[in-house]
Amino acid sequence: MTGIAAIVRKELADHFSSYRFIILFALIAMVSLITTYMVGTGLREELGGMERPRFIFLMLFTSTGPLFSLVQFVAFFGPLIGLVLGFDSINRERSSGTLSKLASQPIYRDSIINGKFLSGVVTISIMLISILLVVSGLGLKVIGVVPGIEEVWRIFIYLIISIFYVSFWLGISILFSILFRGIATSALATLAIWIFFWFFVSMGASVVANAVVPGDTSGNPEMLMRKIRVQRAVSLISPMQLYNDSTGTIIDPMRKTTSSMVLMGPIERLSLSRFKRPLALSQSIYVVIPHMISLIAITFICFGVSYAVFMRQEIRSI
Amino acid sequence: MEQKAIIETQKLSKSYGNQVAVNDLTFSIQEGEIFGFLGPNGSGKTTTLLMLLGLTEPTNGWAKVAEFNPTREAIKVKRIVGYIPENIGFYDDMNARENLRFIARLNNISDSVSSEKIEGALERVGLKEEAKKKVGAYSRGMRQRLGIAEILIKEPKIAFLDEPTLGLDPDGTTRIIEYIQSLSKESNITILLSSHDLKQVQKISNRIGIMINGRMIAVGPFEELAKEKFGVDEKKVSLDDIYMKYFQEVSV
Numbered sequence: 001m002t003g004i005a006a007i008v009r010k011e012l013a014d015h016f017s018s019y020r021f022i023i024l025f026a027l028i029a030m031v032s033l034i035t036t037y038m039v040g041t042g043l044r045e046e047l048g049g050m051e052r053p054r055f056i057f058l059m060l061f062t063s064t065g066p067l068f069s070l071v072q073f074v075a076f077f078g079p080l081i082g083l084v085l086g087f088d089s090i091n092r093e094r095s096s097g098t099l100s101k102l103a104s105q106p107i108y109r110d111s112i113i114n115g116k117f118l119s120g121v122v123t124i125s126i127m128l129i130s131i132l133l134v135v136s137g138l139g140l141k142v143i144g145v146v147p148g149i150e151e152v153w154r155i156f157i158y159l160i161i162s163i164f165y166v167s168f169w170l171g172i173s174i175l176f177s178i179l180f181r182g183i184a185t186s187a188l189a190t191l192a193i194w195i196f197f198w199f200f201v202s203m204g205a206s207v208v209a210n211a212v213v214p215g216d217t218s219g220n221p222e223m224l225m226r227k228i229r230v231q232r233a234v235s236l237i238s239p240m241q242l243y244n245d246s247t248g249t250i251i252d253p254m255r256k257t258t259s260s261m262v263l264m265g266p267i268e269r270l271s272l273s274r275f276k277r278p279l280a281l282s283q284s285i286y287v288v289i290p291h292m293i294s295l296i297a298i299t300f301i302c303f304g305v306s307y308a309v310f311m312r313q314e315i316r317s318i
Numbered sequence: 319m320e321q322k323a324i325i326e327t328q329k330l331s332k333s334y335g336n337q338v339a340v341n342d343l344t345f346s347i348q349e350g351e352i353f354g355f356l357g358p359n360g361s362g363k364t365t366t367l368l369m370l371l372g373l374t375e376p377t378n379g380w381a382k383v384a385e386f387n388p389t390r391e392a393i394k395v396k397r398i399v400g401y402i403p404e405n406i407g408f409y410d411d412m413n414a415r416e417n418l419r420f421i422a423r424l425n426n427i428s429d430s431v432s433s434e435k436i437e438g439a440l441e442r443v444g445l446k447e448e449a450k451k452k453v454g455a456y457s458r459g460m461r462q463r464l465g466i467a468e469i470l471i472k473e474p475k476i477a478f479l480d481e482p483t484l485g486l487d488p489d490g491t492t493r494i495i496e497y498i499q500s501l502s503k504e505s506n507i508t509i510l511l512s513s514h515d516l517k518q519v520q521k522i523s524n525r526i527g528i529m530i531n532g533r534m535i536a537v538g539p540f541e542e543l544a545k546e547k548f549g550v551d552e553k554k555v556s557l558d559d560i561y562m563k564y565f566q567e568v569s570v
Contacts, residue, residue, distance in 0.1 A: 006423035014411075097407025104371055105424040106397040314374070 003107025007115030040142030082169025253278030354523030410454030
């Protein structure tokens with residue numbers, strides 16, 4: 001255990017003193033503060049004189065404002081945090097010759113990779129927690145509403161999911177830093193994966209759906225439904241989709257389902273239009289629990305693969 | 319006085335696919351000696367060291383380091399062996415003290431104990447003045463001295479030094495060799511030294527092993543090897559002559 005503690009300690013010191021962390025953190029802090037401020041003042045003006053909605057505090061995170069909502073921003077930018085923290089974690093040690101030195105110390109070999117991952121997760125958590133706290137503080141000031149206990153819970157669950165989401169990307173980048181010798185190669189590969197999931201999965205999903213359900217579907221509701229179902233199934237391989245679905249439902253109590261309008265059954269649609277009341281927290285969780293579990297699972301799978309690859313590598317190549 | 323073997327191997331072999339890196343290696347190293355490990359590049363010296371450390375598994379045969387099996391009890395072996403790899407790496411953005419403290423922590427030495435040791439070790443290898451500098455700014459000689467300091471902190475029973483004098487100027491080489499001698503005499507560490515600097519090896523080694531193409535073709539004190547090959551008084555031949563003679567014999 002001492003091995004892990006020493007490595008985590010050193011890695012944390014490295015992360016927090018590195019320029020990339022400072023730049024990343026400054027960027028995120030700046031964007032979130034600006035977004036929150038704009039959304040907050042917008043909300044205050046819009047709702048002036050009206051009866052306050054019940055979950056006004058959460059709207060701070062979900063309202064789009066002039067740019068984008070905070071939730072959207074984290075979904076887009078979160079992967080970059082994970083990637084930047086991990087893309088050179090193993091191959092830099094290898095190229096500087098410190099990896100064989102580490103391996104010759106009396107520690108288990110998995111302490112190295114566990115320590116790296118753990119320190120990354122701690123860094124990510126600290127980053128996200130402090131951002132959320134700062135944003136909440138500013139929001140309190142701007143809209144002047146104290147969040148209720150349920151809102152706090154929702155934000156907390158949102159935070160946990162976000163940590164897993166960013167950790168997934170950290171796992172991907174550590175995996176690439178094990179697979180690729182060159183630091184530049186692994187950096188490019190991680191960026192490529194990020195772009196692939198962000199832009200091309202949704203495109204790819206509609207291509208696959210077109211291939212599986214060919215022909216004109218405009219006059220045929222059954223075919224249209226099948227097509228959209230296929231499209232959705234394919235897009236669920238993207239961690240971004242999983243994340244957007246789960247956090248969107250958790251943070252927005254008015255959202256009652258992750259499926260699109262077309263896929264809703266008549267009862268679902270009826271309830272949506274008739275009952276304008278927010279979903280209870282337990283029900284929101286119930287809606288997205290599969291998404292959350294999948295997200296957590298791919299995070300562990302990703303780390304598991306890196307772990308296995310690292311443990312099997314010939315030390316000679318280290 | 320009967321000396322005890324601290325390192326022993328029996329038919330130790332390692333092959334990568336079809337390529338045999340180490341072939342039926344059987345030798346032993348006595349406690350307290352300096353063993354000079356010679357051989358051309360790619361002859362399997364580093365592979366042997368890695369197997370003795372438990373960083374690589376042998377394909378065949380076995381090794382024992384202080385009664386431990388490196389493959390199965392790697393942690394126990396690593397606890398008592400200090401290793402300076404060929405291109406020793408340090409964290410370039412940390413200074414010498416921080417690098418040494420990290421090694422101490424990995425070896426489960428508490429900070430209160432290690433800080434005194436670190437100062438002592440830096441003093442002994444003459445890096446006290448530069449201890450605040452980032453290691454990235456160190457010269458090659460300073461890095462090797464920092465490597466020696468690492469050994470001093472760890473206080474192992476055995477030290478594997480892989481080409482510690484490679485690429486050093488004459489003065490740096492002499493200094494490193496002196497430190498190695500003092501490691502052996504003052505700290506009573508058994509030393510396995512691989513090097514191409516035959517003069518220095520001849521000067522400090524108690525016994526010499528010559529490895530070519532994965533085989534140990536000669537083991538013994540310098541005088542013995544000299545007698546065996548030239549049959550003359552050892553003062554007239556140098557280790558260079560002996561080495562080249564063995565090398566030519568194998569290549570023919």
